[in-house]
Amino acid sequence: MNRVWKFFIVLLPCLLIGWGEVFCLTPSKQIYDRRGAPVRGFLSENETYYRPVALSEISPWLIAAVVAAEDKRFFSHAGVDTQAVLRAAWQNASGGKIISGASTITQQLVRAVEPRSKTLWGKAGEAWDALMLERKLSKEEILNEYFNLLELGNLTQGVQAASQFYFGVDAADLSLAQAAFLAGLAKSPTYYNPLKHLARAQTRQKYVLKRMLEEKFVDKEMYDLAVSEPVELRTQNRPFDAPHFTHFLKPLIPQDVSDVTSTLDRELQLYAEELVKNYISRMKKENVTNAAVVVLENATGAVLAYVGSADFYDDIYHGQVDGARALRQSGSTLKPFVYALAFDKGLLTPASLLSDEDTFFEGGFRPRNYDETFHGLVSARTALACSYNIPAVKAAEKTGVPALLSFLRVLGLMTLSKPADFYGLGLALGNGEVRLLDLTNAYATLARGGVYLPVRIAAEPVISLQGKEGRVLDENTAYLVTDILKDNNARAPAFGLNSPLAVPFELAAKTGTSKDYKDNFTLAYTPRWTIGVWVGNFDASAMQKVSGITGAGPIMHDLAVYLNEKYPSAPFKTPEGVTRTLTCVQSGLLAGPACKHTKEEVFLTDKMPAKCDGKHISAAPALQILTPSVGDVFKWDPAFPAASQQIKLSASCAENTCKWTIDGKNLSARTCETWWPIAVGKHRLSVTCGGETQETHFEVLP
Numbered sequence: 001m002n003r004v005w006k007f008f009i010v011l012l013p014c015l016l017i018g019w020g021e022v023f024c025l026t027p028s029k030q031i032y033d034r035r036g037a038p039v040r041g042f043l044s045e046n047e048t049y050y051r052p053v054a055l056s057e058i059s060p061w062l063i064a065a066v067v068a069a070e071d072k073r074f075f076s077h078a079g080v081d082t083q084a085v086l087r088a089a090w091q092n093a094s095g096g097k098i099i100s101g102a103s104t105i106t107q108q109l110v111r112a113v114e115p116r117s118k119t120l121w122g123k124a125g126e127a128w129d130a131l132m133l134e135r136k137l138s139k140e141e142i143l144n145e146y147f148n149l150l151e152l153g154n155l156t157q158g159v160q161a162a163s164q165f166y167f168g169v170d171a172a173d174l175s176l177a178q179a180a181f182l183a184g185l186a187k188s189p190t191y192y193n194p195l196k197h198l199a200r201a202q203t204r205q206k207y208v209l210k211r212m213l214e215e216k217f218v219d220k221e222m223y224d225l226a227v228s229e230p231v232e233l234r235t236q237n238r239p240f241d242a243p244h245f246t247h248f249l250k251p252l253i254p255q256d257v258s259d260v261t262s263t264l265d266r267e268l269q270l271y272a273e274e275l276v277k278n279y280i281s282r283m284k285k286e287n288v289t290n291a292a293v294v295v296l297e298n299a300t301g302a303v304l305a306y307v308g309s310a311d312f313y314d315d316i317y318h319g320q321v322d323g324a325r326a327l328r329q330s331g332s333t334l335k336p337f338v339y340a341l342a343f344d345k346g347l348l349t350p351a352s353l354l355s356d357e358d359t360f361f362e363g364g365f366r367p368r369n370y371d372e373t374f375h376g377l378v379s380a381r382t383a384l385a386c387s388y389n390i391p392a393v394k395a396a397e398k399t400g401v402p403a404l405l406s407f408l409r410v411l412g413l414m415t416l417s418k419p420a421d422f423y424g425l426g427l428a429l430g431n432g433e434v435r436l437l438d439l440t441n442a443y444a445t446l447a448r449g450g451v452y453l454p455v456r457i458a459a460e461p462v463i464s465l466q467g468k469e470g471r472v473l474d475e476n477t478a479y480l481v482t483d484i485l486k487d488n489n490a491r492a493p494a495f496g497l498n499s500p501l502a503v504p505f506e507l508a509a510k511t512g513t514s515k516d517y518k519d520n521f522t523l524a525y526t527p528r529w530t531i532g533v534w535v536g537n538f539d540a541s542a543m544q545k546v547s548g549i550t551g552a553g554p555i556m557h558d559l560a561v562y563l564n565e566k567y568p569s570a571p572f573k574t575p576e577g578v579t580r581t582l583t584c585v586q587s588g589l590l591a592g593p594a595c596k597h598t599k600e601e602v603f604l605t606d607k608m609p610a611k612c613d614g615k616h617i618s619a620a621p622a623l624q625i626l627t628p629s630v631g632d633v634f635k636w637d638p639a640f641p642a643a644s645q646q647i648k649l650s651a652s653c654a655e656n657t658c659k660w661t662i663d664g665k666n667l668s669a670r671t672c673e674t675w676w677p678i679a680v681g682k683h684r685l686s687v688t689c690g691g692e693t694q695e696t697h698f699e700v701l702p
Helices: 062-070 082-095 105-113 120-136 137-150 159-167 176-185 199-213 220-228 243-252 267-280 331-344 382-387 389-399 401-410 420-429 436-447 475-484 488-495 552-566
Strands: 016-017 021-024 029-032 038-042 259-262 290-297 303-307 327-329 353-356 378-379 434-435 454-461 462-464 506-512 521-525 527-536 578-584 599-604 625-626 634-637 644-654 659-663 673-677 683-690 694-702
Touching: 016 578, 029 243, 038 243, 062 105, 062 137, 062 159, 062 199, 062 267, 105 120, 105 137, 105 436, 120 527, 137 159, 159 176, 176 199, 176 220, 199 220, 199 353, 243 259, 243 303, 243 454, 267 290, 267 303, 267 552, 290 436, 290 552, 303 673, 327 521, 331 382, 331 389, 331 401, 331 420, 331 436, 331 475, 331 506, 331 521, 331 578, 353 382, 378 382, 382 475, 389 401, 401 420, 436 506, 436 521, 436 527, 462 488, 475 506, 475 599, 506 552, 527 552, 625 683, 625 694, 644 659, 644 683, 644 694
Parallel strands: 029 259, 303 454, 634 694
Antiparallel strands: 016 021, 029 038, 259 454, 290 303, 290 527, 327 434, 353 378, 454 462, 506 521, 521 527, 578 599, 625 644, 644 673, 659 683, 683 694
16 A cells, blocks of 8 residues: 555544534444344434444545545645535536536535535535534544444445445455445445445446545555455345344443343244244134243343234234233232242141132132132142132232232332232232233242342343342242142143143243233243243233133243253252151141151241141042043044044042043943043033042043
8 A cells, every 4th residue: 555544533422513513423223132143223313323433443445445536635625625626617517517526525524414405505504614624623533523424325324334234344344345345335325325236336436446546545456456356245134133122122221332232042032933923823713912922041130032022013913012011910920929928927838728619808809710610628739730719819818918019029020019908819819910021030039049130131231120139038938839830740630731831841830811811821930041921912802711821821831842952951959948748638737647648748847837646637538530630622633543532531539439420421430540432522520439529521622
């Protein structure tokens, strides 16, 4: 290179123009995922991708190319090139039309900041401001601002944004050929737009290189090499991923930060978005139009995936509403925290017996179970695992609503802002409104053994939501709840053994459905991650009897299986303060020598119940239907012989002699385990043993 340019540069955040007016342009924001993959870019207030850099970070070739092509006397004139003005005037007058212009780089900068009309007065004002600008800024400072404000097409503003977009490199790393190509676009980014008019842009590039040779910025050898170098456009994609999450994050980004590394896993995010879209598309006939998903990393509170709706672009079903932060009724998802508080206070143990029977509570509150039946005396484990409503309300009655509400707020559910009297005991059943994001983090607190962490949405710089980190629940108590929520056998009477909550690894899970079917949830966690799924409609219309197990549950299931492959999680560890021992199922106390029916249960070591003396009245039912469970759904498969398609009927009864009846017809079998040839339709099954009768219902689909 014949001329060496060495500039001392100070990048000005604001440009002083005219009579003291200050022009400031905030850089556009670019959000990346945790591994550096672009997620979404936001335009500057100029509606451009604007990435300012210091002049020292711009290739000298680009500086030379622009000076040669646009303003060869830039370093000698005072803002207006009088020689160029006279030349242009003569050429335009002689030709009878505009043949050439005479705007200097300084004038172009003035025009970029404050566009003027192309009248004589407009040009005169532009020239005057250019002269004034040259008196206030050095040549290097003018170049610095010029290269940062220069628009080079396709929404790029500044040479850094253009270099990254067209070539995938920083402005400092441009080759001579690339620099000449960009410099050529400055004359008319629209006319020379390389994405539409590549041949025009290439012709202009060769003109710029020729001007550099004429002005001795390059020698003949360098010129020939640059002309022969093929310029490959590597236009960068501008993804629009995780639109709800990035919209949420953007206003939280510090003003002086351009690049943000979020906590998202883009691959997981795209999988979750597609999963939600596919499931919702299949549920439209049940009047289900939307869903939202949040996935958290337990160790840090970081958001791994955040899906706000089934389709951001769906205006009919309000796709731009953010379901992850919308207020929705929580249904049964608050029950684990009711029992956690009762366990922690020593009011209940997982073995404690609660009566699930028709009950009037204070104020005439009379809850019903989802299956519209009562289940008699059940353990707290069974009551929570099967999500029975009446025992949950009784547990809340023991803790007191004010204490429960305070505990829920400590867990981050601050949208429960009304006084305790407003909610009453119905709080245990989810009559308060929560956000999926907050609810997911509350479950993550259980996964962390009772430690609350604020949700983190960006890693560099670190951006977290409000909240105070710290222990909010005893580690041992949290484990008791987790042990129940991961017990697939305990929830089988309500959900069956093969529900969407069943996966081939340890997973604690809970569903929730609002009483009018407007909202349903499934929350699930392992020691490593937590998933929250909401399904419903943004117009608050009711779904057609779609519950947490049939709506949000399948989405959670598939996502959990995918997550465990990507982020494998170990089983839950039992804390030292938890004791696992035999309990008497008929009293809920520790098993004594006289107890005939025992079961292993977990307890807080410092809050162990008394030992059963064997004098209790039988509290547990002597008869229980094991399979099928209430509400089980089976499918007739025409590909298999009819004789091979049977449903197992099994019951637990001490006498081991059972009388089975299906749809009012007696079966010949008298054992407590038999098989029934499948028949399409809805069926009611009853079994009698030892003078006691139990009923259930199930369905066989064609």
